Amino acid sequence: MYDVALLIEHQLEPLDADQVVSLHEGLDEPVTYHLLLPVESSTSSMVSSMTAFGGGQVLPPADPDTLRDLSREVRRAGQAELDASVALLKERGQTVTAELAEDDPLDELVALAKRVDVAEVIVMTDSHAVRELLRLDWASRARRTLDLPTLHLLEHVPFDAQSL
Template identity: 45%
Template sequence: MADYDVVLLIEQELTPADAAQVRSLHEGLDDPVTYHVLLPLEDAAARIEASMGSLSAGEMLASPAMSMSDVDLDAVRKDCEERSDRELRHTLESLAAAGATIGSSTVVTDPPIDALAAKVSEVDGREAIILTRPHVVAEFFHLDWTSQARRKIGVPVLHLLEHESFDEQAGGTGEGVTGV
């Protein structure tokens, strides 16, 4: 029997419920299923820009302007790496608790779809599953990871919304958008 390799590209740590849903997709397959997990490293620069952008104009005028030179980029980058490593570890624990066999797992620094395509090719993956939060605008314009992956890799790609059951996703009662 050959392994049925599945590559998971996740945007954030999977909950035990997310892991159980992923595992349930492959129940009943004759071949053993092995999951390979990719988690993109949180972008430290984007995190700093987002936090600076959340300051209101009044706060910026009331205090001296904060510049990027005032920010310890190495400390922020280290924090992002530690957070990503922790999220990946928790995801692997959730998958293992759901009965999944884990192959490889890594925090990736390459563009997520490039890393996904490379991993699918490396392990001769049979399918890819992308788990994200809802991204309405990106999905509408087909700029989301799933649309990009479907154009780039030659295996079936399934997009699941993290923290939503299959029923919520199918029925449109969860946070995901249907009918857009």
């Protein structure tokens, strides 16, 4: 079994699934993709929304029911994106596991890599030029942390339009 950890920032599109699967065509052993999709916790969502207007807390703290509802909605939306991504890979004949990451995505990726003993890591995100330049993006952090081949792909962008 050839296990691949696939950390995605957003729901996969058909192009993304096709490209990921094409990377492993011709392997002699079956491939299993282990998808990991980060979702913001309700607490971090509330904190970021409360401080979006310039620093301090501009809204009163939310009541527990509001936080619980927000958390459920964030998880529901994340699970829907994850389920759609799994379906795309399964439509292409792939074996897939999937989970939401509610904590730091890199910590969750490291835990997944150790638990499953993955052979490689693929990080698929939007372009984050400044973070990439400063090596603060998920792929750079994964390379520093994991002793595994790590590939960074831009989501929804054909291979020939991104520099590999």
